[in-house]
Amino acid sequence: MNFTDFQNIVKKTSIYPNQGNNVAYATLGLAGEAGEVADKVKKLIRDSNGILTPDKRQEMVKELGDVLWYLAACASELGVDLEEVATRNAKKVEDRQARGVLSGEGDNR
Numbered sequence: 001m002n003f004t005d006f007q008n009i010v011k012k013t014s015i016y017p018n019q020g021n022n023v024a025y026a027t028l029g030l031a032g033e034a035g036e037v038a039d040k041v042k043k044l045i046r047d048s049n050g051i052l053t054p055d056k057r058q059e060m061v062k063e064l065g066d067v068l069w070y071l072a073a074c075a076s077e078l079g080v081d082l083e084e085v086a087t088r089n090a091k092k093v094e095d096r097q098a099r100g101v102l103s104g105e106g107d108n109r
Contacts, residue, residue: 003072004083006082007072007076007082007083010073016029023078026070026076027074029070029073030067030070032070033063033067034067036063037060037063037067040056040063041060071085096109
């Protein structure tokens with residue numbers, strides 16, 4: 001499956017207020033799901049001494065799927081294809097690598 005296909009599935013399965021003009025809702029969902037991934041990692045450290053079992057890995061994969069769903073929803077709300085978001089990001093980091101500035105601070109390095 002490619003990003004465009006996935007984004008189309010997200011559009012078909014999205015149910016939230018003012019869809020198509022509600023970037024705030026999609027963004028809050030993205031932040032919430034990313035927080036759930038972080039919480040799984042926190043509990044892995046706290047309860048399992050940082051050992052990632054196959055079951056814990058699957059739980060995290062499920063949460064990452066939810067992150068991806070909301071990321072696609074955010075892109076749709078912004079009127080951009082997720083494929084374009086991925087392509088732009090890949091070009092950005094490859095350019096940074098070529099210039100030797102992967103590390104450091106600032107969005108425009």
